Amino acid sequence: MSRLSKYSLGAALVAALVLGVVAAKLRSDHSFVVEASVENFRDAPNGTKLGTLLAGTEIESIGEEGQWVRFRVEGWVWGPSLEGYVSEEERDGPQEEPIPPLQDERPRIKELVNDRYGVFYGVGLDEDIGRLWLRFRVRDIEREAWEQRAFAVQRGAFELLQGRVEFSEIRIETNRPDGSGEVGQYIAATAAADLASAGDDWAVWRQHTRFSIDGGETWEEAE
Known part of the structure; x- marks a missing residue:
């Protein structure tokens, strides 16, 4: 070999x-x-x-x-191609503050008012006294129609916020029903418990609602 x-x-x-x-x-x-x-x-x-x-x-x-x-x-696999992937920087970075429930629901409350009842001015909560207020402008309607709008907006806001925002009273504040005056002059104030018990009965709601035509200086009870 x-x-x-x-x-x-x-x-x-x-x-x-x-x-x-x-x-x-x-x-x-x-x-x-x-x-x-x-x-x-x-x-x-x-x-x-x-x-x-x-x-x-x-x-x-x-x-x-x-x-x-x-x-x-x-x-190894490219993370962004994975469903549910969050990078280490995002996991370890500052967490976003949760949006308060009232702020979160504000666009829907605004839509509720603007679609049918008037021009939305604002919504807020006086936490110290548990009062939820909602302001909008109306145009040339009768007093009874104004009350029915106040009732409808109260109910709509109550349904959106129930269980998410704590309040004991809900107030609707508008200008005069004839379209004049400043928003905040006419007020309909109802305890949350009374609003819940009234259901969709406007007559029952009126019996448990206080009204003011001078920005809350004086109050009239429903007849």
């Missing part, structure tokens, strides 16, 4: 020995390297395809079933 042939045979034996040692090490560590150029991986033997593994990918075996190997693999 020539010197070259002996050298080639020796190199081949060394390579085979090295590969055998590597293969033995991989198997002893329950690890394998994908040999095929592309190999599918599935949710179960012969199950649904979940993705592919490229040649050279190292996997850790955690179980076998026939010729199927259950495995784990370590890798």
